[in-house]
Amino acid sequence: MITIICWVIGFLIFAPIVGGLIAGSDRIITARLQRRVGPPILQPFYDVFKLWGKDNLVVNRFHVDYVACFLIFTVLSGALFFGGANLLLAIFALIVAGVFLVLGAYSTNSPYVLIGAERELLQMMAAEPMLLLTPVGLWMATGSFNVYEIACSATPPIFYVPGVFIGLVYVLTIKIRKSPFDLSTSHHAHQELVKGLTTEFAGPSLALFEIAHWYETIFLLAVVFLFFGNHWIWGIIITAIIYLLEIFIDNLNARIKWELMIVSAWVVTLICGVGNLFVLYFIHM
Amino acid sequence: MGYFAKSPWVMHYDGSSCNGCDIEVLACLMPKYDIERFGIINTGNPKHADVFLITGSVNTQNIEVIKNLYNQMGDPKVVVAIGACACTGHFFAECYNTLGGVDKVIPVDAYVPGCAARPETIIDAVVAGLGILEAKGKNRVKK
Numbered sequence: 362m363i364t365i366i367c368w369v370i371g372f373l374i375f376a377p378i379v380g381g382l383i384a385g386s387d388r389i390i391t392a393r394l395q396r397r398v399g400p401p402i403l404q405p406f407y408d409v410f411k412l413w414g415k416d417n418l419v420v421n422r423f424h425v426d427y428v429a430c431f432l433i434f435t436v437l438s439g440a441l442f443f444g445g446a447n448l449l450l451a452i453f454a455l456i457v458a459g460v461f462l463v464l465g466a467y468s469t470n471s472p473y474v475l476i477g478a479e480r481e482l483l484q485m486m487a488a489e490p491m492l493l494l495t496p497v498g499l500w501m502a503t504g505s506f507n508v509y510e511i512a513c514s515a516t517p518p519i520f521y522v523p524g525v526f527i528g529l530v531y532v533l534t535i536k537i538r539k540s541p542f543d544l545s546t547s548h549h550a551h552q553e554l555v556k557g558l559t560t561e562f563a564g565p566s567l568a569l570f571e572i573a574h575w576y577e578t579i580f581l582l583a584v585v586f587l588f589f590g591n592h593w594i595w596g597i598i599i600t601a602i603i604y605l606l607e608i609f610i611d612n613l614n615a616r617i618k619w620e621l622m623i624v625s626a627w628v629v630t631l632i633c634g635v636g637n638l639f640v641l642y643f644i645h646m
Numbered sequence: 647m648g649y650f651a652k653s654p655w656v657m658h659y660d661g662s663s664c665n666g667c668d669i670e671v672l673a674c675l676m677p678k679y680d681i682e683r684f685g686i687i688n689t690g691n692p693k694h695a696d697v698f699l700i701t702g703s704v705n706t707q708n709i710e711v712i713k714n715l716y717n718q719m720g721d722p723k724v725v726v727a728i729g730a731c732a733c734t735g736h737f738f739a740e741c742y743n744t745l746g747g748v749d750k751v752i753p754v755d756a757y758v759p760g761c762a763a764r765p766e767t768i769i770d771a772v773v774a775g776l777g778i779l780e781a782k783g784k785n786r787v788k789k
Contacts (some may be wrong), residue, residue: 393722395677396677397676397677398683399682400682400683400684407685408653411696413781415648415696418718472658556689562693563694564720567694
């Protein structure tokens with residue numbers, strides 16, 4: 362019990378720190394890829410502290426509440442995960458968080474935000490089948506939905522479900538909203554969406570969104586890490602490589618249309634995810 | 647210690663500029679000058695911006711747009727007028743449709759001379775604006 366509480370508190374404290382540092386190194390690596398110097402590694406923290414000091418321009422009563430709920434449920438999903446609880450429950454909490462973000466966006470009247478919200482729904486539609494297949498795959502590999510038991514498995518689940526792993530890495534780009542799947546919030550300025558989903562969030566509410574995004578990134582990377590069972594050194598190395606790959610993909614690709622995103626995500630889910638589960642099922646039979 | 651000077655997000659609006667100054671503003675973001683070193687991001691969204699960069703003079707058509715963008719920005723904020731047109735109206739000052747420099751409409755904190763303004767001068771002006779931003783952040787009452 363004590364260790365569970367320690368893990369949860371550790372997650373609550375260290376996830377935003379590590380998440381912010383990952384975001385900072387992401388910006389430096391991106392700048393170097395574009396032959397620029399880039400900001401200091403602590404820049405995401407400066408941004409959030411600054412946003413906290415700005416005016417909170419809210420457009421209606423519930424606007425900030427929805428973003429706060431997005432943060433709370435994202436933190437909850439991570440806390441469930443790092444507490445070693447049921448992986449399905451953690452994934453569901455993340456999905457609820459996403460719903461609150463979309464609700465927050467829909468509560469405004471800005472056309473940019475509405476388009477962003479619709480695209481966020483499409484992104485959820487594209488990513489979630491695979492996200493839900495992940496616990497199923499891990500269950501077929503280890504016989505448990507429990508994060509603690511999966512993390513303790515001696516044989517890394519990736520040996521049984523490499524297809525599910527590939528599918529998860531594919532939808533990871535959609536979930537962390539990077540190019541070519543940054544449909545709902547454009548990462549860079551001068552685009553048709555202004556800032557998409559986050560256009561109307563200003564000051565502290567944007568800071569909440571940023572912090573929630575750090576928690577979300579850490580949670581998703583932790584799910585990737587889970588595929589390596591108790592081989593945690595390999596887990597950390599491969600997870601770092603996967604994130605580096607995401608940065609490269611982000612820099613190499615232009616944004617694609619939503620049709621291609623949904624079709625490609627579902628095809629990958631069907632072939633890699635479901636195909637892998639079928640094969641595993643027949644082997645077990 | 648405030649963080650306003652460490653993470654100023656800029657928004658750029660082209661009033662009625664000939665694009666000379668606009669290109670110089672964008673040049674600041676490119677690898678040679680790379681103002682993201684100072685945490686500066688070009689946002690394109692007034693609600694996220696701290697620094698409002700305007701190029702070109704104010705005329706009867708864009709006056710409402712400039713006011714609207716300025717009002718949508720959250721406090722604290724600074725305005726930087728870039729180029730001779732934005733400072734005074736330059737050679738358009740006497741035109742029948744031109745009202746003059748940006749300071750005819752909204753309060754301007756820093757002026758960048760030149761036609762077109764040089765990227766170094768723009769960076770200097772933004773950095774000077776950061777001091778004002780920091781002071782405004784300290785002295786204001788939070789809404």
